[in-house]
Amino acid sequence: MNKFIITVLGKDRPGIISLVSNILYKLGCNLENANQMILQEQFAGFFIVGSPPDISLETLSQTIKSKTENTGLTIHINAVEDNENSESNTRGETFLITTIGPDQKGLVARFSKIIALHKVNIENLKAVFKGGKDPNANIMSYQVFITPDIDTAQLFNALRQKAEELDLDIRIQHKNIFDAINKI
Amino acid sequence: MFDDNEIISTIEMVRNENLDVRAVTLGVNLFDCISHDLQVFKKNIRAKITNHAQNLVETCDAVGEKYGIKVVNKRISISPIALVGACFSSDQMVEIAHELDDIARQVHIDFIGGFSALVEKGIAVGDQALIDALPRALAQTQRVCASVNVATTRSGINMDAVLAMAKTIKKAAQLTSDEDGIACAKLCVFSNIPQDMPFMAGAYLGVGVADAVINVGVSGPGVVKRAIERNLEEQTDPTLGNIAETIKKTACKVTRVGELIGREVAKNLDIKFGVVDLSLAPTPTVGDSIGEIFQALGLTNIGVPGSTAALAMLNDAVKKGGAFASSHVGGLSGAFIPVSEDLNIANAADKGFLSLEKLESMTCVCSVGLDMVPIPGDITVECLAGIIADEMAIGMINSKTTATRLIPVPGKKAGDRVYFGGLLGEARIMNVPNHTLCDQFVKYGGRIPAPIHSMKN
Numbered sequence: 001m002n003k004f005i006i007t008v009l010g011k012d013r014p015g016i017i018s019l020v021s022n023i024l025y026k027l028g029c030n031l032e033n034a035n036q037m038i039l040q041e042q043f044a045g046f047f048i049v050g051s052p053p054d055i056s057l058e059t060l061s062q063t064i065k066s067k068t069e070n071t072g073l074t075i076h077i078n079a080v081e082d083n084e085n086s087e088s089n090t091r092g093e094t095f096l097i098t099t100i101g102p103d104q105k106g107l108v109a110r111f112s113k114i115i116a117l118h119k120v121n122i123e124n125l126k127a128v129f130k131g132g133k134d135p136n137a138n139i140m141s142y143q144v145f146i147t148p149d150i151d152t153a154q155l156f157n158a159l160r161q162k163a164e165e166l167d168l169d170i171r172i173q174h175k176n177i178f179d180a181i182n183k184i
Numbered sequence: 185m186f187d188d189n190e191i192i193s194t195i196e197m198v199r200n201e202n203l204d205v206r207a208v209t210l211g212v213n214l215f216d217c218i219s220h221d222l223q224v225f226k227k228n229i230r231a232k233i234t235n236h237a238q239n240l241v242e243t244c245d246a247v248g249e250k251y252g253i254k255v256v257n258k259r260i261s262i263s264p265i266a267l268v269g270a271c272f273s274s275d276q277m278v279e280i281a282h283e284l285d286d287i288a289r290q291v292h293i294d295f296i297g298g299f300s301a302l303v304e305k306g307i308a309v310g311d312q313a314l315i316d317a318l319p320r321a322l323a324q325t326q327r328v329c330a331s332v333n334v335a336t337t338r339s340g341i342n343m344d345a346v347l348a349m350a351k352t353i354k355k356a357a358q359l360t361s362d363e364d365g366i367a368c369a370k371l372c373v374f375s376n377i378p379q380d381m382p383f384m385a386g387a388y389l390g391v392g393v394a395d396a397v398i399n400v401g402v403s404g405p406g407v408v409k410r411a412i413e414r415n416l417e418e419q420t421d422p423t424l425g426n427i428a429e430t431i432k433k434t435a436c437k438v439t440r441v442g443e444l445i446g447r448e449v450a451k452n453l454d455i456k457f458g459v460v461d462l463s464l465a466p467t468p469t470v471g472d473s474i475g476e477i478f479q480a481l482g483l484t485n486i487g488v489p490g491s492t493a494a495l496a497m498l499n500d501a502v503k504k505g506g507a508f509a510s511s512h513v514g515g516l517s518g519a520f521i522p523v524s525e526d527l528n529i530a531n532a533a534d535k536g537f538l539s540l541e542k543l544e545s546m547t548c549v550c551s552v553g554l555d556m557v558p559i560p561g562d563i564t565v566e567c568l569a570g571i572i573a574d575e576m577a578i579g580m581i582n583s584k585t586t587a588t589r590l591i592p593v594p595g596k597k598a599g600d601r602v603y604f605g606g607l608l609g610e611a612r613i614m615n616v617p618n619h620t621l622c623d624q625f626v627k628y629g630g631r632i633p634a635p636i637h638s639m640k641n
Contacts, residue, residue, distance in 0.1 A: 096186075098195055124185040128192060141191050171195055173252035180440040181197070182190040 002051045003032075003080040004060060010073035012043040020047065020075075023067050027060065028052045048080065092147040094123070094175040097159060101168035103138045110162055111142065118155040121145050143175070198253055202406035202472040203438065205445050206465050207257040208244050209297075209382035211389035211397040211458065212236050214263040220271050226283045229268075230290075233260060236396045237291040239453060247448045253441060255449075257607075260288065261387035261399075262298035270310025274317040281321035281328050288327035295370075297329040297387035302377070304339040305631070307348070315345075318352045322367035323359035329385035335375035335576040337583045341632040343573065349373045350569035350626075354592060357561065361594035364602040368591040369556065373572050375579030375586045380459045381515035386587060397458035398450040401515065402442025403465040406472045408434050408502075412480045427481065428501045435462060435505030443510045461515025462506030463551055464498070466526035468609040474519055475528025486521070486529055487538025495519060496549035516585060518551030524604060524611035525556050534612045540571075541617075548578050553587040558602045558611055561594040563619040568592065569626040571616070581635055 008020055017036065024031060029051045036045035051060060061077045068075055099111065108125070115122055124143035146152060156172050163170035186194075197203040217228035237260055244255040262268075262284075269280055281299055288296040299321060301311040318330055332349055335341040353373075357365035372386040379390020382401040389397070411434040416422050439462045450457035466474045478486040481494050499518040506513050521543065523529050532538040540557070547553045553575050559568075572588050579586030593602050598615040 096191070098191065100195065100199070126185060126188075126191070128188045139192065139195065143185055169199065171198070171252050173194075174250045176444060177251040177253065177441065178186050178190060178194050180444040181194050181437045182186065 001053065002055060002057070004049045004051065004057065005078050005080050006047040006049055006064070007076045008043070008045040008047070008073055009075075010043055010071070012038050012041050016043055016073065017045065019068065019071065020045070020064070023064055024049055027055055027063060029055065029060075090145075090147060092145050095144050095146055096171075096173055096175060096178060097142040097144060098128075098171045098173075099140045099163060099168045100171070101138065101166070104166065107140060107166065107168075110166070111140070111159065114155070114158050114162060115142065115144060118150060118158070120150055120155065196410075197404070197407050197437075200406075200471075201404065201410045202467075202469060203253065203404045203441065204402075205248065205253060205255045205400060205442055206403035207259055207382045207384075207401040208240070208255050208446060208449055209259040209261050209387055209399045209401070210237055210240050210453075210455065211261045211380070211393065211399060212263075213389055213393070213395045214268045216395075218268055222272060222276050222279060225269065225272075226280065229262075229280075230283065230287050233262070233287050234291055236453075236455065237293070241292045243449055243452045247445055247452065250448075251441075251445060253445060255445065257295070258293050259382065259384060259387065260291070260293055260296045261382070261389045262296065263389050263391070264298060264300040264302060266301035266308075266311045266314040267391075269314070270308065272310070272313060274313045277313050277317035278320045278324065281317065281325050285325035285327050293327070295327050295329050295384045297331070297384050298389060299328050299330040300332065300388040302333045303342055303345045304333055304336045305342065307342070307345055315348055315352055318371065319355035319359050319367065322356050322370050329370045329387065331372045331374055331377060331386045331388060331587075333374040333377040334572075335580050336634075337376060337580050337638045338634055339631075340634040341375070341573060341576045341580055343626060343632060344629045346373075346573050346576065347565070347569045347626050347629065350565045350572060353568060353590060354565055357592045357594055361561075364558070364596070364604065365561070365591045365593045366604055366608070369589065369604055369608050372587045372589045373576075375576040376584060377587075378515050378585055380461075382459075382461050383463065383465060383516065385589060393458065394456045396455045398446055398453065398455050399458040399461065399515065400442045400446030400449070401461040401463060401465065402438055402445075403463065404434070404438040405464045405466050405474050405477055407438055408464060408498075409471075409473070409477045409480045412477065416480075424497060428497050431498060431501035432505035432508075435464075435502040436509040438462070439506040439509035439513070443512070457512065459512045459514030460506070460510045462502060462510070462513060462517045463515065464502055464519045466520065466522065466529075467607055468525060468527045470527060473526050473528040474521055475526050475532055479528070485532040485535065485537035487532050487542045491542065492546050492549055495521070495546050499550045516551040520552050520555060521546060521550060522552070522555035522589075522609075523557045523614070524602070524609040525607060527609065530609065530611035533614055540614050544574060544578070547575060547586055548582065551585065553579070553585075553589075555587065555589045556591070556608065556611075557589070558591045558593050558596075558613045559616050560597045560613055560619055561592050562597070563592050563616060564622050566622045566626055567616065567619050570623065573626060573632075577632070580632075583637075
């Protein structure tokens with residue numbers, strides 16, 4: 001079996017997932033995993049697809065492109081290496097880093113750079129707005145996975161220093177506290 | 185990933201609503217430290233306590249840092265000294281208090297509770313020695329907290345002990361007259377004392393528990409108040425049933441925080457986890473107040489008509505929410521109404537909204553009792569004993585914990601200001617009607633018998 005990742009971008013409306021998944025079904029492909037989000041009315045979807053051996057990357061690309069012509073959707077298809085150990089066995093803990101304060105250019109760039117320099121992966125990035133016109137109500141949330149080899153004291157200090165420079169409130173909390181408060 | 189509301193609500197609880205873990209209390213059993221030799225006993229208790237507690241503060245701070253939720257107070261509770269030190273004289277008990285004070289300093293904790301006696305059915309030799317030692321012990325030390333249980337639903341009220349405690353309280357106040365009687369702020373008289381409470385001044389480690397245990401008290405009156413306010417803003421037709429539901433859900437969340445942190449501290453210290461006390465305990469900080477919850481509920485101030493009903497609802501909702509959140513709920517687990525420790529309650533008393541009589545009636549439906557109440561210094565022993573006896577009767581008859589932490593401030597009268605500092609706060613002295621009477625009732629002594637409903641066997 002061949003494996004591919006398909007990304008779909010476009011203005012959100014009913015029918016996008018139906019269109020893409022039906023094309024894949026008719027090609028004999030299996031949808032192994034999928035996720036989607038909507039950001040300011042723009043749809044972004046990811047599909048991990050397993051195809052029969054006779055369906056190559058080229059065939060899949062051409063078929064999808066021809067059947068989605070004039071839909072306004074942008075679609076990319078890449079081959080994916082089949083990883084038998086698809087569930088990560090890496091040990092580590094998940095933290096949520098939240099910055100609170102006025103939106104500013106370069107905010108994500110600066111914090112993500114510090115995180116990257118410490119070789120920590122950002123698993124999820126979210127702009128969380130409390131709503132209203134208060135600029136101090138903007139919250140940026142980084143879900144990071146920290147492995148045991150990472151010097152967390154150094155990372156957290158660097159993040160706190162940056163937050164102080166940018167006049168932001170920063171909170172760094174283990175994921176468990178969010179689970180404890182919000183999930184039964 | 186969590187949704188926006190989950191992230192916002194968690195951050196807000198800590199950032200703006202004063203959510204914190206109010207106390208992590210390490211309970212240490214001292215029965216294996218018993219010796220007839222005072223120096224050996226002191227050595228034994230120091231070794232045992234410091235062995236368990238040496239990493240307590242550091243561990244609490246690290247876990248608090250990990251979750252972004254501060255552990256405000258780290259404390260220790262011990263087996264009742266009147267039991268483990270039963271062979272010692274009152275002078276020797278004072279020495280033990282000094283030893284405990286020094287141990288607390290060594291391990292960097294602010295209070296150690298358990299300089300205590302359980303005398304609901306009678307005062308034994310060790311109990312009497314401890315009671316006699318109390319005024320000096322509390323006046324001469326900073327970190328030692330004491331409690332004496334004088335009543336239970338099963339045993340009745342030991343009126344000899346009530347009178348003895350009234351005399352003790354007056355003496356302790358006199359010995360600290362230059363500090364507004366602060367020794368009395370470290371002494372509680374109880375009915376039905378719980379043996380696993382993490383809060384001071386009544387914390388002690390009961391019999392029948394593990395050799396060492398971590399009990400945690402989490403608190404969030406600010407969180408509850410904001411939840412009520414949001415609920416009232418969002419609902420078009422709010423009812424008290426809806427509000428009670430909101431309080432219950434909020435109490436559930438707050439309790440889960442406490443259990444998470446308490447369990448992790450216990451695991452890291454390799455000590456058993458005991459209970460979560462899910463009490464709403466205020467501090468003198470604005471926004472961290474029980475009194476403000478009453479205002480959020482639509483009452484002008486705590487103490488006005490409707491307050492007892494409101495407190496009953498609040499106390500019950502907190503218990504229900506907490507009980508759902510954790511299977512290991514203990515201690516007092518309800519709402520505290522300490523006068524000087526809650527700025528809003530102190531102001532309500534100051535402005536005449538809250539009287540001693542109303543406080544007493546409210547203690548029928550909440551967890552604690554007459555807590556941190558400054559009263560005129562010239563109150564008679566008989567009158568003080570009468571107030572204590574009344575509070576004990578409420579606990580005894582209703583099968584609940586009640587307590588008194590009364591501070592007769594030497595040289596000051598109703599309306600005068602007192603200042604204790606820190607978490608103990610400040611307030612004006614409350615009026616006690618007829619406080620100079622010398623009525624005979626309490627002096628008859630003996631024991632008020634246990635109520636008939638205590639005969640359950």
